[in-house]
Amino acid sequence: MTYLQILVVDDSLITVKKLSGMLIALGHRVVRTAASGLEALSAYEDYHPDLVTMDITMPDMDGIEATRRIRAKHPDALIVMVTSHGQEQMVLDALKAGAKGYVLKPFNQDKLRDVIETAVKRNIRTDKLQAVIEKTQTPAPAPAPAPAPAPAPGDAA
Secondary structure (H helix, E strand, C coil), rough: CCCCCEEEEEECCHHHHHHHHHHHHCCCCEEEEEEEEEHHHHHHHHHHHEEEEEECCCCCHHHHHHHHHHHHHHHCCCEEEEECCHHHHHHHHHHHCCCCEEEEECCCCCHHHHHHHHHHHHHHHHHHHHHHHHHHCCCCCCCCCCCCCCCCCCCCC
């Protein structure tokens, strides 16, 4: 996988440190951390990260609403939810809001890598699909007229 610049959003300092350490160990760069959905909106505008890891339950604004708002302004934003067991409905809501995947706490480095790789692949496929759609909707140029046939030998000019 390629190196990504990542925004980590979680109100738990312990989770932020653990997640940041794993992301760095995987070869990524944590460009900023945020402790609420409101902070995430501002940080996204400032850094335009390649990927956001987003907790669901946070003060000020939850991760679902933050995801919805980021994706409304930046449809190409790549967001992966980080959540606890027992929040299945919230995960579904987050996916409907535009998240590209999720990882359940407690998580390990291998699971985190797999979720990020899957989200990146899904995002690339979406981009490729959009390019194909746009290409098929663009009218093809009209074919050039065929050249006039050359006169046959012996024809009078």
